Amino acid sequence: MDTTFLLTGLASVLAAAGPILFAVIGETITERAGIINLSMNGMILITAMGGFAVAYQSHSILLGFLAGAIIGALVALIVAFSSITLKQSQVAVGFVLALACRDLSYFLGVPYMNQPGPRLPAWSIPGLKDIPILGQLLFRQDLMTYLSYLIIFLAWLYIFRTRPGLTLRGIGERPAAAFVRGANVTRLRYIYTIVGGAIAGLAGPAYSLNIKGGWMGIQSGLDGIGWIALAITIFGGWNPLRAAFGAYLFAFLQWLGLVLQSRLPNIPSQVLQVAPFPLMILTLLLVNIGNAEWIDRTLAALPERTRRLIARILRSMRASQPASLGVPFENE
Amino acid sequence: MKKNIWVNTAFQVGALITAFLLSTLLLVAAGAPPFKAYAAIFKGALGSIGNVENLLISWLPLLLTTAGVLITFSAGLWNIGVEGQMTLGAIFTTGALRLLQNTSLPPGTIIVLGILAGIIGGALWAGLAGVLKTFGGVNEIFGGLGLNFVATALTIYLVFGPWKRPGVGSMSGTQPFDQSLWLPSLPNTELSPWALGLSILVIVVVYFLLRGTYFGLRLKAVGKNPKAAYLMGVPTWQYSVFAFLLCGAFVGLAGAIQVTSVYHRLLPNISGGYGFLGLLVAMLINYQAIWAAPVAFFFIGLTTGSVQLQVLYKLDSSFAGVLEGFLVLMVLMGEGVRQRLVKKT
Numbered sequence: 001m002d003t004t005f006l007l008t009g010l011a012s013v014l015a016a017a018g019p020i021l022f023a024v025i026g027e028t029i030t031e032r033a034g035i036i037n038l039s040m041n042g043m044i045l046i047t048a049m050g051g052f053a054v055a056y057q058s059h060s061i062l063l064g065f066l067a068g069a070i071i072g073a074l075v076a077l078i079v080a081f082s083s084i085t086l087k088q089s090q091v092a093v094g095f096v097l098a099l100a101c102r103d104l105s106y107f108l109g110v111p112y113m114n115q116p117g118p119r120l121p122a123w124s125i126p127g128l129k130d131i132p133i134l135g136q137l138l139f140r141q142d143l144m145t146y147l148s149y150l151i152i153f154l155a156w157l158y159i160f161r162t163r164p165g166l167t168l169r170g171i172g173e174r175p176a177a178a179f180v181r182g183a184n185v186t187r188l189r190y191i192y193t194i195v196g197g198a199i200a201g202l203a204g205p206a207y208s209l210n211i212k213g214g215w216m217g218i219q220s221g222l223d224g225i226g227w228i229a230l231a232i233t234i235f236g237g238w239n240p241l242r243a244a245f246g247a248y249l250f251a252f253l254q255w256l257g258l259v260l261q262s263r264l265p266n267i268p269s270q271v272l273q274v275a276p277f278p279l280m281i282l283t284l285l286l287v288n289i290g291n292a293e294w295i296d297r298t299l300a301a302l303p304e305r306t307r308r309l310i311a312r313i314l315r316s317m318r319a320s321q322p323a324s325l326g327v328p329f330e331n332e
Numbered sequence: 333m334k335k336n337i338w339v340n341t342a343f344q345v346g347a348l349i350t351a352f353l354l355s356t357l358l359l360v361a362a363g364a365p366p367f368k369a370y371a372a373i374f375k376g377a378l379g380s381i382g383n384v385e386n387l388l389i390s391w392l393p394l395l396l397t398t399a400g401v402l403i404t405f406s407a408g409l410w411n412i413g414v415e416g417q418m419t420l421g422a423i424f425t426t427g428a429l430r431l432l433q434n435t436s437l438p439p440g441t442i443i444v445l446g447i448l449a450g451i452i453g454g455a456l457w458a459g460l461a462g463v464l465k466t467f468g469g470v471n472e473i474f475g476g477l478g479l480n481f482v483a484t485a486l487t488i489y490l491v492f493g494p495w496k497r498p499g500v501g502s503m504s505g506t507q508p509f510d511q512s513l514w515l516p517s518l519p520n521t522e523l524s525p526w527a528l529g530l531s532i533l534v535i536v537v538v539y540f541l542l543r544g545t546y547f548g549l550r551l552k553a554v555g556k557n558p559k560a561a562y563l564m565g566v567p568t569w570q571y572s573v574f575a576f577l578l579c580g581a582f583v584g585l586a587g588a589i590q591v592t593s594v595y596h597r598l599l600p601n602i603s604g605g606y607g608f609l610g611l612l613v614a615m616l617i618n619y620q621a622i623w624a625a626p627v628a629f630f631f632i633g634l635t636t637g638s639v640q641l642q643v644l645y646k647l648d649s650s651f652a653g654v655l656e657g658f659l660v661l662m663v664l665m666g667e668g669v670r671q672r673l674v675k676k677t
Contacts, residue, residue: 038473078661086668091410091473092615093664099608100657103650107358110648217648227477234474271489277481281464284478288469321471 007136009255015141017244017251018148019044019206023229024236024243025155026200030076032159032238033192034172034324037079038094040200041226042101047071047204048222049105049112052215055205056117064118065144065205072201073194075101080193083328084186090326102223112215120144120210144206151199155240168192172322175329185329203229235283238322289314339670347666351658358654364645372644373652377637385521387629387636389594392531393418394628396586397610399538400579405619406542407575408555413461413476414607416483417454417580421587423487424453426506426598429513429591430495439512446513447588454584455577457483462576466569472576488600495598505599515593524593531589532625534582539621551575583607609635609656616660631656 023040030037037043047068055064075097083090120142128139138149159165167188170178175185207222208215232250236243257271289295295314299307359366377387397414404411411417428449432442461479464470495506517524542548553561554571562568590602613631617623631652638652 036473082661082665082668085672086665087671088664088668093661095412095608095611096615096657096660096664099612100654100661103653103657104358106648106650107362107654110362110646227480231474231477231481271485277478277485281470281475281478281482284470284474285464285468289467294467 007133009259010252011137011140013248013251013255014138015145016211016254017247018145019203019211020225020229020232020247020250021148021152021244022206023200023203023226024232024247025151025240026072026196026198026203027230027233028196028236028238028240028243029155029159029168029199030193030196031233031325032168032172032322033189033196034175034322034327034329035080035083035189035193036090036094036326037076037193037197037200038091038230039075039079039097039101039226040229041224042098042103042105043072043075043197043200044204044207044226044229045105045220045222046075046101047201048208048212048220049109049204049215051205052117052208053109053112055209056112056115059118061118061120061209064209065202068203068205069198069201072204073198075201076193076197077190079197080190084189084193087328098226106217109215109217113217114214117214118209119213142210144202144210147202148206152240152244159240169322171329172324175324175327179329189329200229231277234321235279336674339674343666343670344663347662348659350666351655351662354658354662355651355655359647359651362645362647364641364647369641369645369647372640373634373637375637376640377633382521383636385518385523387632388528389521389523390636391629391632392527393586393590393604393606394609394613394632395531395535395625396582396589397606398613398624398628399535399621400582400586401607401610401614402538402542402619402621402624403551403575403582404579405614406548406551406555407572408558409462409465409572409575410473411458411461411476411576411579412473412611413458413479414579414583414610415603415605416476416480416607417457417583418587418590418603418607419480419483419487420457421450421454421580421584422591422598422602423483423490423587424584425450425588425591426490426495429509433509433513442513443515443592446592447585450588450591451581451584454582454587455580458576458580458583459573462573465576466572483603484601487598487602491598491600503600505595505597508595508597513592514596515589517593522594524589527589527593530585534585535621535624538582538624542621583610612656612660616663618663 023044027037027040050071051064051068054067055061058064078097079090079094082088082093122140122142124141125139125146129135131139139146157165159168167178167183170181171183171185171188171192179185203225204222207220212220212222228250232246233243235246299310302310356366359369376383378384397418400417401411401414425446428446429442432445435442437445457479461472461475464475465472468475491503491505497507515524515526542552550561550566551571553564553566554568554575558568561571586606587602590604591598595602609631610628613624613628617627634652634655635649638649641647641651642649
């Protein structure tokens, strides 16, 4: 395995993680506000189809991405309206939309199947592209991939280093406290769900106008990616940096699956591609188990020093979900 | 009180009509004559004996997954891992049949053992999600989602790895079993009276379990308000885990039936979306087991009948999924609107 092969491979991993990053960062923002948008799987498909259709009709890639963001925001609006205003289960509405939007995209996408359409051109960043190794790895991509790098840091900065970000975390953790401090919980939850949906809505066009280059209906192979994105959001512990790590790990293992298939024909590539999921469940278990009550009881029976040690290890791993995730808010 | 029932019904009917109107608009937008299209779906579902047989064959697994998730929904659990549980049922059944097919046991015994293995497989996979939730604090939606992918990976590994066909493994699945290991079916069809009987038995059991037993009452108490149930002396975590096990057993049976009576082998994606569709059915009927059989029948009729749209109008058969989704979404939203209006007056 020579260096060039490795570098091109890793560069393709960074590009392949782009759409997943949009979905994961969008969902992270939504869930930080206390809303689960479970519709991601349908959202990616319908924005992929819709974005391609608009770009195909208007010959404008920009309009295609814009359409993706608008459709994503609309789907998120249905989730927000049904759960916040109509007080229905977020999970139920999101789940129905996940299935219905997927089928809707197959149904409406028939005229655009396998049509040659516009595709985002590659664009190396002048200057940066000539940095040894890093240039080849990071800066000979396309605009959407650059945007996907940026959005990780922007989202992290916003959530953890700004005042509105603090309020965002507040309405997901203790909405009542945030309300008393003057935050309009209902309005903010609407806004963040829609913004998260718009960001996630870029994922579909990033596939159909960039990576996959077109709409192939059920053959697009996009069904399932939204569920993966939801899983990575949890894996990321509602932190954009950790979520980005999850998305890159996933794309890397997928690439590894393809590479290893020619070398190890005994292991089907699909097995390596889903290897992150047992890992994800294990991570979830490790970060959550410190919250379980039986652990406290078991620990209490142990000698003092051992107990402190275990308690410290558990605390360092703990990353609970936003405390009010999925819980409706009523201001009396 | 009586007036309320009429208002509820009016809202539900209104929601269903809205969903149909939206779907009809979609058909018009796609350039198909809507009434002829609905007629084609109807004919595709029930037009001939062959069609009805196919409908019934697909109805059974949906009935079982619906029955399963009715139990977990009653316990207040969102068992999204139902697809993986069905897959594990199919894997365990295939494993048992492979293990026993060359022994001297009579074929009937092997089939029964195979189906039991499938039930155990589904229950174990569901139990894992339940244990992760109760002892590990892992939300059942997230745990179930992950376990679905693990189940898919396991199937693919088996189909391409240890259980691959002589020669080379392929997406078409493992080597089909000998005909003596097929669940007996009606002549010239894959419809098995055994599978039909078992599935109907399960939904009847679920109906009475939830409606007329102490167990069902306590299960619903755990679902509605676990803290109150716990204070009343209901062993809450045991009930949650048991709900998962029971659901997994029913769904595992669906996987076992797909292997022994429909495909006679293990395929990738053998759960075929029945688990997710079962969740939709359960939501549409508002968790009332009495409606499970007819609504599941209606959904499967839409799904099998919609293939005609592809043949006649070059439309995608996913129209069925769109209509099913709209129906559930509109009923959910209609219920929300009703609650808002009732509260105000």
